[in-house]
Amino acid sequence: MNLGYYPGCALHGSSNDYEQSLRACLGALDVTLAEIDDWICCGATSAHSLNHKLAIALPARNLALAHRQGHAEMLAPCPMCSMQLLRAAQAMASDHGLRAEISEMVEAEVNSGPRVLNLIQVFQHVGLDKLKAAVRTPLKDLKPACYYGCLLVRPPTVVDFDDAEQPTSMEAIVAALGAKPVEWSYKTECCGAGMTMSKTETVLELSGRILANAAAHGANCLVVACPMCHVNLDMKQGAIEEFLGTKFGLPIYYLSDIVGMALGLSAGDLGTDRHFVLGGQN
Amino acid sequence: MSRIGVFVCWCGENIARTVDVQKVVDACAELPGVRSAQHYKYMCSDPGQAMIRAQIASEKLDGVVVASCSPHMHLKTFRRAVAAAGLNPYLLEMANIREQCSWVHHDKGQATDKAIELIGLSVAKARFDRSLKPIRVPVTRRALVIGGGVAGIQAALDIADSGYEVVLVERDPSIGGKMAGLSETFPTLDCSQCILTPRMVEAGQHPRIRLYTYSEVEGVDGFIGNFKVTIRQKARYVDMSKCTGCGECSKVCPLKRNLSEFDYGMGMRPAIYMPFPQAVPARPVIDKKTCAKIIRNGCGLCEKKCAPGAIRFDDTDKMVEEQVGAIVVATGYKLYDIGREQNSSKLRGYGEYGYGKYKDVIDALQFERLISASGPTNGELKRPSDGKIPRKVVFISCVGSRDNAKGLAYCSKICCMYTAKHTMLYRHKVHSGEAHVFYMDIRAGGKGYDEFVRRAIEQDGAKYYRGRVSKVTQENGKLIVRGADTLAGIPVTIEADMVVLAAAMRPADGVAELAQKLNVGYDEFGFLLESHPKLRPVETNSAGVFVCGACQAPKDIPEAVAQASAAASKVAVTFAATELTREPEIAHINEQTCAACFACVRTCPYHAVEKAEIRARNGALIKHTARVNPGLCMGCGTCVAVCPSKSADIEGFSEEEIYSMVEALA
Numbered sequence: 001m002n003l004g005y006y007p008g009c010a011l012h013g014s015s016n017d018y019e020q021s022l023r024a025c026l027g028a029l030d031v032t033l034a035e036i037d038d039w040i041c042c043g044a045t046s047a048h049s050l051n052h053k054l055a056i057a058l059p060a061r062n063l064a065l066a067h068r069q070g071h072a073e074m075l076a077p078c079p080m081c082s083m084q085l086l087r088a089a090q091a092m093a094s095d096h097g098l099r100a101e102i103s104e105m106v107e108a109e110v111n112s113g114p115r116v117l118n119l120i121q122v123f124q125h126v127g128l129d130k131l132k133a134a135v136r137t138p139l140k141d142l143k144p145a146c147y148y149g150c151l152l153v154r155p156p157t158v159v160d161f162d163d164a165e166q167p168t169s170m171e172a173i174v175a176a177l178g179a180k181p182v183e184w185s186y187k188t189e190c191c192g193a194g195m196t197m198s199k200t201e202t203v204l205e206l207s208g209r210i211l212a213n214a215a216a217h218g219a220n221c222l223v224v225a226c227p228m229c230h231v232n233l234d235m236k237q238g239a240i241e242e243f244l245g246t247k248f249g250l251p252i253y254y255l256s257d258i259v260g261m262a263l264g265l266s267a268g269d270l271g272t273d274r275h276f277v278l279g280g281q282n
Numbered sequence: 283m284s285r286i287g288v289f290v291c292w293c294g295e296n297i298a299r300t301v302d303v304q305k306v307v308d309a310c311a312e313l314p315g316v317r318s319a320q321h322y323k324y325m326c327s328d329p330g331q332a333m334i335r336a337q338i339a340s341e342k343l344d345g346v347v348v349a350s351c352s353p354h355m356h357l358k359t360f361r362r363a364v365a366a367a368g369l370n371p372y373l374l375e376m377a378n379i380r381e382q383c384s385w386v387h388h389d390k391g392q393a394t395d396k397a398i399e400l401i402g403l404s405v406a407k408a409r410f411d412r413s414l415k416p417i418r419v420p421v422t423r424r425a426l427v428i429g430g431g432v433a434g435i436q437a438a439l440d441i442a443d444s445g446y447e448v449v450l451v452e453r454d455p456s457i458g459g460k461m462a463g464l465s466e467t468f469p470t471l472d473c474s475q476c477i478l479t480p481r482m483v484e485a486g487q488h489p490r491i492r493l494y495t496y497s498e499v500e501g502v503d504g505f506i507g508n509f510k511v512t513i514r515q516k517a518r519y520v521d522m523s524k525c526t527g528c529g530e531c532s533k534v535c536p537l538k539r540n541l542s543e544f545d546y547g548m549g550m551r552p553a554i555y556m557p558f559p560q561a562v563p564a565r566p567v568i569d570k571k572t573c574a575k576i577i578r579n580g581c582g583l584c585e586k587k588c589a590p591g592a593i594r595f596d597d598t599d600k601m602v603e604e605q606v607g608a609i610v611v612a613t614g615y616k617l618y619d620i621g622r623e624q625n626s627s628k629l630r631g632y633g634e635y636g637y638g639k640y641k642d643v644i645d646a647l648q649f650e651r652l653i654s655a656s657g658p659t660n661g662e663l664k665r666p667s668d669g670k671i672p673r674k675v676v677f678i679s680c681v682g683s684r685d686n687a688k689g690l691a692y693c694s695k696i697c698c699m700y701t702a703k704h705t706m707l708y709r710h711k712v713h714s715g716e717a718h719v720f721y722m723d724i725r726a727g728g729k730g731y732d733e734f735v736r737r738a739i740e741q742d743g744a745k746y747y748r749g750r751v752s753k754v755t756q757e758n759g760k761l762i763v764r765g766a767d768t769l770a771g772i773p774v775t776i777e778a779d780m781v782v783l784a785a786a787m788r789p790a791d792g793v794a795e796l797a798q799k800l801n802v803g804y805d806e807f808g809f810l811l812e813s814h815p816k817l818r819p820v821e822t823n824s825a826g827v828f829v830c831g832a833c834q835a836p837k838d839i840p841e842a843v844a845q846a847s848a849a850a851s852k853v854a855v856t857f858a859a860t861e862l863t864r865e866p867e868i869a870h871i872n873e874q875t876c877a878a879c880f881a882c883v884r885t886c887p888y889h890a891v892e893k894a895e896i897r898a899r900n901g902a903l904i905k906h907t908a909r910v911n912p913g914l915c916m917g918c919g920t921c922v923a924v925c926p927s928k929s930a931d932i933e934g935f936s937e938e939e940i941y942s943m944v945e946a947l948a
Contacts, residue, residue, distance in 0.1 A: 156630060156688075163631070163633050164630065164633065165631075165632070165633025165634040165753075166621070166633035166634075166636070166639060183639075185636075185755030185756050185757065185762070186755065189753070213755070213757060216757060216758065
């Protein structure tokens with residue numbers, strides 16, 4: 001499978017362990033990624049809180065580039081990026097005037113663009129049966145709490161991919177690898193996201209609740225698909241433990257880490273040795 | 283017709299402002315066949331009608347053209363006026379020079395010319411009009427009531443007590459509907475079963491009510507006064523005539539752990555079961571999906587135990603036909619399926635409340651069963667997960683209602699009241715318990731209703747929060763309910779033992795299919811459409827078909843009962859006449875020229891054209907022909923369009939009349 005690849009800022013910066021992980025993991029599954037040449041910021045939270053047009057124009061340019069570079073499907077592993085790309089495509093699909101205006105703005109003919117996929121959808125694309133067959137190290141001791149966060153499944157009118165409140169698609173993948181995902185309550189709660197810079201205590205409280213609930217339901221690790229979630233749950237876990245006065249010690253894996261581990265890739269291959277909370281399998 | 287009178291109406295200013303009526307009258311007087319032409323300010327008024335009558339008498343008119351508003355408005359008025367003067371009312375034509383002319387044009391000259399042309403068309407048609415007689419059809423004075431809930435029972439009893447026979451069809455094994463499963467009813471807290479079961483028994487024993495339970499309406503043919511209804515009696519596997527209702531079969535059935543439909547999954551029932559002890563008829567039914575004998579020829583214990591020998595494992599669905607003259611639809615409602623698969627992408631299920639995931643998150647009807655004296659816990663409130671008495675219960679209203687984003691736009695109307703009732707009943711059973719309610723608005727319009735809600739809050743101590751719940755999660759065996767109190771402006775978190783969701787009311791399953799069989803309209807949500815929301819609230823656009831209860835819109839018991847009685851009285855009005863009249867503008871076949879190709883028989887959407895034979899006096903076959911059943915024909919004209927030999931025609935809209943109009947235009 002050949003996919004266009006939109007890394008977004010995080011995967012080339014603070015979360016380059018995520019990029020290392022998914023390149024290693026998808027490579028083992030014969031999925032090749034072609035990074036979009038000359039991609040720019042998706043706009044993230046800043047654009048759409050300041051300027052509606054800008055929030056559409058930024059992702060629209062990326063869609064136009066991907067289309068021009070011949071990609072029918074494009075992976076955007078960061079849920080914020082994929083949501084912004086989908087939202088821009090949706091807004092322009094229903095408003096031809098807007099599409100013409102944006103095309104002029106970004107100096108490229110913007111059409112429906114490639115189909116934007118998140119990481120879960122790529123694994124679904126590969127197929128659970130194929131994944132199951134490729135497993136070399138069944139993860140039978142792993143009891144992950146699959147954590148979707150806010151944007152992977154929301155807003156439902158834009159991403160329309162799994163139940164917005166009780167999603168189950170990650171569990172299906174993890175179970176195919178031999179792990180035993182736990183049923184828990186905080187799958188789609190907010191981790192505090194960007195507040196980590198401005199109001200750190202809010203993040204400690206919100207992310208702390210997520211870790212506590214996962215632990216209470218018997219999880220021995222968490223699986224995420226969002227770089228921001230990973231920062232708050234992994235990098236901040238020490239601070240959370242200090243703040244709450246409890247010890248969690250829960251390793252936080254990207255979905256690609258988990259799949260990679262089952263495929264027999266090492267911690268060095270996947271970059272899990274660079275996480276803050278190290279798991280037994282690292 | 284060659285002595286036609288033309289009457290041009292000013293409609294006050296409505297027509298006269300844009301149409302020069304004097305010029306119109308002068309022009310029309312010259313049209314071939316016109317004897318006289320007049321204009322008047324209000325042709326529909328008494329003096330206007332008198333003018334028509336006088337002209338018919340003095341000028342010996344044999345046809346009348348009134349140029350005024352749409353025939354929807356005043357066709358009946360002018361037909362009556364013409365008939366009063368002794369002329370056949372079908373010799374009247376109307377030219378619409380208001381909606382189709384004066385109201386839509388500005389230029390007076392052009393509008394006047396158009397009015398003259400429109401009247402010219404009607405005059406051309408009037409020249410070929412023939413006297414027609416309304417068709418009289420006999421009325422079968424027998425009614426069908428579909429649905430045996432409180433509305434259907436009320437309608438059936440009222441019709442039967444008026445002296446007419448009733449066929450009452452219920453899909454479930456017993457009549458009683460949703461009300462039979464309720465605990466107590468607002469605003470008086472009288473026990474639901476205590477007031478309903480006597481009515482059920484009355485319906486079951488009424489000499490003029492024929493009860494078909496565990497049955498569904500399969501097909502409906504015919505028209506007002508003469509419906510032919512096909513009813514599917516589902517296989518019950520129990521011979522109703524032999525069974526005594528002793529209940530021994532249910533006792534010996536080893537397959538006792540099937541979720542009870544009547545208890546909405548809160549209790550269990552055997553494979554052979556009566557839905558509830560007060561069922562009418564008090565006869566069991568075998569669930570063919572679970573019975574071991576039916577599935578794999580095992581067990582058979584009930585058959586051995588049954589002394590009267592009423593078990594019939596070889597039972598099959600049976601089709602029954604009934605003739606009725608009127609139909610009352612009372613199919614009721616169901617609750618919004620919270621969290622489950624939704625049949626529409628617009629409905630998004632409210633996964634955040636954890637219904638179906640957490641056992642102690644239940645819907646309002648399930649709560650009714652848990653606090654009902656006849657319920658699976660015998661009226662003691664025990665929560666589903668572990669049977670403990672919940673000390674703190676959160677009630678969430680408007681789950682699915684008034685939510686354009688992921689639910690339904692309408693208000694379900696009864697939830698505010700039953701939620702207040704739930705808090706009261708809960709506090710009466712668990713004195714130390716806490717009842718918390720999250721609401722959007724409290725809508726308690728009705729006799730004694732607002733007082734009831736105030737009582738729940740002020741005397742029985744329910745805590746009300748104006749705000750929505752964002753999520754229900756589970757921690758340490760508690761349901762964590764997080765919501766907002768928008769009046770205090772603070773987030774609220776409640777650690778509850780149980781959560782009750784006031785799910786929206788939706789029309790019962792299968793209503794759309796039924797509506798299509800009955801030619802009754804329904805709205806975007808599936809509720810059946812009444813003929814006029816204010817003035818014809820129980821009639822439908824299908825003559826002889828009436829609606830009542832929650833199949834028309836969400837409503838509570840008093841309203842459903844009132845509407846049922848209204849529908850019953852409409853049935854009685856229909857049955858007051860021995861004959862019904864229908865408009866005579868239907869198809870007829872010229873049997874002399876008919877080539878018996880039967881294209882019309884195949885294309886008629888109402889199955890109103892039949893194959894017939896013409897025989898000589900000695901019985902020898904002369905020819906085959908098509909023939910129209912005047913009772914069924916709706917006058918759509920499809921047969922006229924397909925007939926290759928031009929033998930089919932419509933009375934009042936004959937080809938001669940239509941072509942004369944076309945020629946008048948040319």
